[in-house]
């Protein structure tokens with residue numbers, strides 16, 4: 001007996017995995033958080049599938065429903081936006097399901113962080129510039145552990161992807177500046193990546209807060225910050241060692257320059 005948690009991808013219904021779609025199409029019960037998961041994707045469920053919107057439900061209500069349906073022999077899938085592993089709040093469901101003797105299988109999805117990078121045509125790890133991406137959020141009503149304050153994370157000067165932070169940009173900017181980032185640091189914001197009303201904002205740390213206000217990007221926005229987001233990066237000569245002709249690696253012997 002199990003529930004399958006499926007990553008729906010960032011919005012575009014075609015961005016679910018083949019495996020996720022197959023399981024969705026086979027399901028008797030489909031649960032999803034409306035507004036975050038595309039209706040067009042949910043429509044691909046069997047015509048007689050029971051489709052349940054969960055946005056208005058609390059955790060126990062949702063889990064009780066899953067348990068009841070699974071115990072009646074139904075195939076239950078829970079569709080989550082992006083990839084379930086980041087800010088998916090899946091663990092609290094898994095714990096309760098386990099207590100009820102129900103297992104969970106997770107099918108990964110395309111996270112909005114990667115859909116947003118694709119939308120702006122960025123590589124988040126540019127050789128010789130940064131080899132690290134931090135996925136985090138600014139502290140708002142939800143606390144962030146003491147050792148993970150933005151100001152401390154930003155000291156790594158790597159690429160930083162901020163989830164759930166669209167209304168907290170004043171704070172974000174202050175913490176980045178406190179960590180020593182320059183005001184000119186490029187920032188790309190993608191609002192509703194891969195949805196028909198996707199919008200892209202390219203700005204700098206200095207103008208981030210005002211530009212987000214001006215553009216009305218106060219939710220469902222991914223903030224990507226760091227020099228890897230430099231719009232003019234193509235004009236610079238950042239080259240990966242992997243393709244460098246003088247570099248020997250597992251698949252190719254380098255030539256002497």
Ligand code: SAH
Pocket residue numbers: 010011081082083084085086087088110111112113116162163164165190191192193194195219220221222223
């Ligand atoms: N599990 C999801 C994240 C859920 S938390 C994932 O992997 O993408 C919700 C946050 O994710 C939003 O506040 C926003 O920061 C980001 N997000 C989700 N979908 C998005 C989209 N289509 N475009 C931009 N940001 C998105």
